[in-house]
Amino acid sequence: MLQFEKNTVLFERFIGETQCLIYAPFILTEFPKRGTYVLKGIWGRCPGQEIDKSKITALLKSLDGSSQHNYLHFLPLICPECGYNLPAVSGAVALLCQNCSRAWWVKRNQFSPLAYKAFKIPSSSKDSRFLPFWHLTLELSGLPIKSRYDMRLLAMSYRKLPEAWSREAVQLLIPAFKLGPKLFLRVARNMSLAPIDMSRKDQGLKTGQRTEPVRFPLEEAARAAKVVLSDLLKKHSKLYSLIPKTRLTLKHTGLIYLPFKFQGREFVGLHSGQAIPADSIERGRVI
Numbered sequence: 001m002l003q004f005e006k007n008t009v010l011f012e013r014f015i016g017e018t019q020c021l022i023y024a025p026f027i028l029t030e031f032p033k034r035g036t037y038v039l040k041g042i043w044g045r046c047p048g049q050e051i052d053k054s055k056i057t058a059l060l061k062s063l064d065g066s067s068q069h070n071y072l073h074f075l076p077l078i079c080p081e082c083g084y085n086l087p088a089v090s091g092a093v094a095l096l097c098q099n100c101s102r103a104w105w106v107k108r109n110q111f112s113p114l115a116y117k118a119f120k121i122p123s124s125s126k127d128s129r130f131l132p133f134w135h136l137t138l139e140l141s142g143l144p145i146k147s148r149y150d151m152r153l154l155a156m157s158y159r160k161l162p163e164a165w166s167r168e169a170v171q172l173l174i175p176a177f178k179l180g181p182k183l184f185l186r187v188a189r190n191m192s193l194a195p196i197d198m199s200r201k202d203q204g205l206k207t208g209q210r211t212e213p214v215r216f217p218l219e220e221a222a223r224a225a226k227v228v229l230s231d232l233l234k235k236h237s238k239l240y241s242l243i244p245k246t247r248l249t250l251k252h253t254g255l256i257y258l259p260f261k262f263q264g265r266e267f268v269g270l271h272s273g274q275a276i277p278a279d280s281i282e283r284g285r286v287i
Contacts, residue, residue, distance in 0.1 A: 015224045028056070073109045080104065080111050087213075091285070094132075094176075094214035094255070101204045103255065105214075118205045118257035119271055129267060130211045130257035131276070132176035133191060134221040135198065137169045137253070140229075142246035143239060145170055154239070155193055155232045162195065169251060171198060172228055174221040176214045176255065178284035179276075187276060188228045194272035196258075205257060212281065214255070222250060 029038045029048075037056045040048035051059075077086040077095070084099035094105040094114050103114040121128050145151050149165035173191035175184060205211065230243045260267035266275045 015220055015227065028059075075106065075109075075111060089213040091178075091215045092213040093217045096205070096211055096213075098207065101207060114255060116204065116255035116257060118209075119200070119259055121259040121270060127262040128210070128259050128270070129262065130205060130209060131260050131267065131281075132212060132214045133256050133258060134174040134176050134216070134218055135252075135254045135256045136172045136174060136221065136225055137251045138172065138225065139249040139251055140170055140246055141249070142242055151232065152193055154236060155189075168198070172225055173256070174216070174224055174228065176216045176218075176221065177212050177281065178215050178287040179280055180283070180287075183276070183280055184224075185228065185231045187274060188224070189231050190274050191258075191269075191272055192228065192232065194269070194274065196271050198256075211257060215285070218253060222253070225250075 025042050027040050027042055028051075029040070030036075031038065035053075037051045037053065038048040039051050040046055077088055078084070079086055079097040079100060079102065081102045082097065082100040084097055086095045086097055086104070089095065094103055095111075096103050103116050104111040105114045106112070116132075118130055140146075145154065147166050148168040148171050149161055149163075151170050152159075152161055152165060171192065172188065173194075173196075174188050175191075178184075179187060225248055226243060226246070229246075229248075230240065233239045233243065258272070259270045260276070261270055262268075262278065265278055267278055267281065268275045
């Protein structure tokens with residue numbers, strides 16, 4: 001929810017909501033003498049509910065007919081590249097093979113390659129873990145922000161900026177793992193403003209390097225872009241009020257693994273300095 005003044009909401013957006021189709025067992029009992037039907041769930045303490053005969057007729061017809069859509073698909077967790085077992089990770093939307101380091105996500109009911117890059121870490125760094133981020137390159141219509149330089153200048157005008165940023169498009173780094181709402185916004189804001197050289201051509205991950213699974217879908221990251229942008233510009237009231245009407249066009253998307261070092265109770269970014277509490281990442285795994 002984007003709030004400009006008290007009791008005034010400019011726009012709201014739900015990020016990360018999930019729709020689930022749940023199949024549950026019921027018992028339908030007919031009472032001929034009373035001419036009634038009772039539908040009762042057979043899990044826990046479920047009270048029976050009397051159902052009209054007209055609804056029962058429609059229910060029985062739907063059970064007799066063949067299903068028009070098959071929503072349930074199963075895929076073996078086997079890497080299409082090397083045949084190695086893919087990790088069984090709860091809630092993951094992308095899987096990383098621990099043998100060949102190829103990344104995969106499901107497209108059209110089958111595993112498709114997911115391109116990514118990972119930044120290198122110094123050989124002396126220990127207790128490191130790679131955290132995934134969605135790298136979004138944007139074009140903004142309706143705001144005087146045309147480059148990465150412009151965005152950083154508006155958000156942090158007191159720091160010297162690399163001149164090369166004036167030739168780079170607007171960019172955001174959205175966590176590809178789940179966090180609480182306030183921390184999610186803070187991490188996305190700070191990582192998007194961090195002086196990270198996004199043009200570097202680092203290779204993929206090496207076997208045995210520890211990574212955090214990708215649990216936040218790319219589609220949700222794209223929906224969160226305007227919310228993150230509003231958080232970046234919240235100190236500029238005139239620009240802030242223009243955000244709801246601003247049109248965001250995605251020019252490029254990619255997955256980037258950035259190295260973080262475990263210090264105390266936090267993971268601290270080696271390239272950004274961003275600190276993320278370890279227990280927040282742990283709680284995000286069950287969101």
